[in-house]
Amino acid sequence: MKCPYCSSTDTKVVDSRINQTGDITRRRRECIRCEGRYTTYERVEEVMPLVIKKDGRREPYAREKILDGMKKATQKRAVPTQRLDELVTGIEKRLQSYGLKEIPAKTVGHMVMAELHKLDKVAYVRFASVYREFKDVEEFVAELQDADFKQANDDPSLMMFPFAANDSESGGDAGSGRS
Numbered sequence: 001m002k003c004p005y006c007s008s009t010d011t012k013v014v015d016s017r018i019n020q021t022g023d024i025t026r027r028r029r030e031c032i033r034c035e036g037r038y039t040t041y042e043r044v045e046e047v048m049p050l051v052i053k054k055d056g057r058r059e060p061y062a063r064e065k066i067l068d069g070m071k072k073a074t075q076k077r078a079v080p081t082q083r084l085d086e087l088v089t090g091i092e093k094r095l096q097s098y099g100l101k102e103i104p105a106k107t108v109g110h111m112v113m114a115e116l117h118k119l120d121k122v123a124y125v126r127f128a129s130v131y132r133e134f135k136d137v138e139e140f141v142a143e144l145q146d147a148d149f150k151q152a153n154d155d156p157s158l159m160m161f162p163f164a165a166n167d168s169e170s171g172g173d174a175g176s177g178r179s
């Protein structure tokens, strides 16, 4: 760590404490050369699982892609962008809590749908209609009637998709930007 006053890298820690939630360590340092004091913060780098695409490719998790899809779905709806940010952060925390190295893109998509469903039904329908690529109106209506799908369990392996049989043809998933 370089001293902000004299750029020396000779430093000693004079105080070290952890914050209330236990995820940030604050260190008070003193420069050995100029005795200037400064503070550093240390936190664990957040590790997100890789996203498994439909064709089997693995991609780094991309927050922007998910946020982008949610923004499109909530266009002209009374949903603050900050709320979307919070929802994505919540999804990320859950993804991290699973401790998996990789996670299917559709699991992420399902989590987004579940959040949108709670947030704004129109946004949910928009997102779902793009994401799920309903074949016809009946299928779509059936989905809407079934829209109160259970979101309670947090186990990603139990997150099944009623439209999974459709999978081979549908080109969309939440993380891909739906090209």
Ligand SMILES: [Zn+2]
Binding pocket: 003, 004, 005, 006, 007, 008, 031, 032, 033, 034, 035, 036
């Ligand atoms: Zn210094």
